[in-house]
Amino acid sequence: MRAPLLSAIALGAYTGGLVLAADVSTLSSCLKTISADVFPGLKAIAVDVWKNPEIGLDEHHAHNLVVDYFTKVRPGEWEVTPHAYGMSTAWKLDFEYRPPATPPNAELPVIGFMAEYDALVGIGHACGHNHIFLNGLAAASMARQALITLGIPARIVVVGTPDEENGAGKCQLQKTDAFRDADVWFMAHPTNANAVQPMNARINAFSDFRAATHKEAVRKAYEALVAVRDLAAGGLPGTASSVVAVEEVGMFECNVVQGEISLGINGSSLEAVQQTVSSILDSTYPGVSFKAAYDTDGGVNLTAIGPGGHASESTKGPLVLTIETFRTLSNQDDISFYLPGNTTLAALDIIFDIRSRYTHDLDSVLSAVKAAIGDKATAIGTDTVYPALEVTPFLPGLFTELMKTPDFGSQTDWPISTFAPASTDAGCVQNAVVDPVSHALLGADKIVFHPNFGICAPGGHCAFNHEPGFHDVAGTEYSYTRTEIVARALADLAVQLLNDPVMMANATGILGK
Incomplete structure (x- = not known):
């Protein structure tokens, strides 16, 4: 049990006068009781979301579940928009919440929560956004009831944010001032390990390859793929930068390493193709295999198969195997290449998923990629920048210490890391200002606290985000118990901040106001 947070006088908490902070020494145990009431119903909604995955901007079922739950099942608890x-x-x-003693003109402290619920094409909730959805709703609902129980005047806002994966939904919402109500925003992301860590910056380069014939277009595209791989091997500008290609064929997602890619080869025997691919395929291609056979297009259909994965990992997957096969065979004049079953289209489009640790380095990485592609592409367009998300002071230490306590499982495996494993559109909400030389965090528009938490049961291998197997992990009973704990911890932090203006000032001190 923590010591009472009686931070003397709540200076600046209200405009209407001086208010003593509440005694929150029983907060953690209080939240356990509250969770027993609110979590099961919200978990049922999250399970429904997991069973009915919807891609970005098509999350109508998930949207309606939330609206119906808080207008019909638990009406009156929230103002629902x-x-x-x-x-x-x-x-x-x-x-x-305004207890009777609250001055009528009091300006209430505010905390915000964000919820995501979009899925991935073909692999469902393989990024676990059903848990981000549940975490936001559960943490906010627990904090709401704790304010009432402990008599703390405050306000809580929850924003449901569509299309994180491809459309940068939070970036679109930020343009509408959706996050103006609070200076501190909470969310948590499931993965295969616990960490409080930054997230990298990201932009996609959509490259169109056109030619007079199908085979010429495929050759142009693959020559560009080879050039970009060579660029990456030689070192990209910036810090921890990467570029990963996604072929716009079949079911694809711009930030998912494809699990199957086919490349047709004319002018070579089946045995020669098999020998070539076997000489390339080694242990640096984790879980990748291939099959080859003559096809109705008159050549050898090479199909590379792998586990897929997250584009941020720069995994050597099936597409890389076909690129290296092309590299080996393309210097032979009598060999040409095609897309099996798709030989009438004189075009092939490639997405280059570009990432760097710091937002200010993205332009230089993008320029290098464009230069490597050169005039092989007919056009290159880009999408919305996902700014890097930085780890701000104060809250990470508070959170990791809280997780060590018995009420939260005595967890000691919560590093505060400098490694950025992926990207998030929450960077648009934070809008961090980073020194381009020292990389010191100078300021931000908002505090976004975004811990990544492990949902894999102890023992054995666990898939990573964007691998098909992570969809299964995100549906396990164990994963939901993990989300309950993290949601309860974020609710605990939220109530502490809302109750104690000194803590709130410490959390928001880096904001550029």
């Missing part, structure tokens, strides 16, 4: 901020699948929950 469906289709919020002009986005059909966004929503907003708003709650404020």
Whole structure:
């Protein structure tokens, strides 16, 4: 049990006068009781979301589940706004609590929570956004009831944010001032290990390859793929930069390493193709295999198969195996290449998923990639920048210490890391300012606390985000118990901040106001 947070006088907490902070020494145990009431119903919604995955901007079922639950099952707890901020699948929950002693003109402290619920094409909730959804709703609902129980005047806002994976939904919402109500925003992301860590910056380069014939277009595209791989091997600009290609064929997602790629080869025997691929395929291609056979297009159909994965990992997957096969065979004049079953189209489009640790380095990485592609591409376009998400002071230490306590499982495996494993559109909410030379964090528009938490049961191998197997992990009973603990911890932090203006000031000190 923590010591009472009686931070003397709540200076600046209200405009209407001086208010003593509440005694929150029983907060953690209080939240356990609250969780027993609120978590099961919210978990049922999250399970429904997991069973019915929807891609970005098509999350109508998930949207309706939230709206119906808080207007029909638990009405009156929140002010519910469906289709919020002009986005059909966004929503907003708003709650404020004013005990009788609260001055009528008091400005309430505010905390925000964010929830995601979009899935991935073909592999469902293989990024576990059903847990981000559940975490946001559960943490906010627990914090809401704790405010009432402990008599703490405050406000809580929850924003449902569509299309994190491809459309940078939070970046679109930020343009509508959706996050203006609070200076501190909480969310948590499931993965295969616990960490409080930054997230890298990301941009996609959509490259179109056109030619007079199908085979010429495929050759141009693969020559560009070879050039970009060579660029990456020689070292990209910036810090921890990467570029990963995704072929726009069949079911694809711009930030997912494809699990199967086919390349047709004319002018070579089946045995020669098999020998070539076997000489390339080694232990640096984890879980990748291939099959080859003559096909109806008149050549050898090489199909590379692998586990897929997250584009941020720069995994040598099936597409890389076909690129290296092309590299080996393309210097033979009598060999040409095609896409099996798709030989009538004189075009092939490639997405280059570009990442770097710091936002200010993205332009130089993008320029290097464009230069490597050169005039092979007919056109190269880009999408919304996902800014890097930085780890801000104060909250990480508070959170990791809280997780060590018995009420949260005495967890000691919560490093505060400098490694950025992936990207998030929450960087648009934070909008960090980083020194381009020292990389010191100088300021931000908002505090975004975004711990990544492990949902894999102890023992054995666990898939990583964007691998098909992670969808199964995200549906396990164990994964939901992990989300309950993290949601309860974020609720604990939220109530502490709302109760104690000194803590809130410490958490928000880096904001550029």
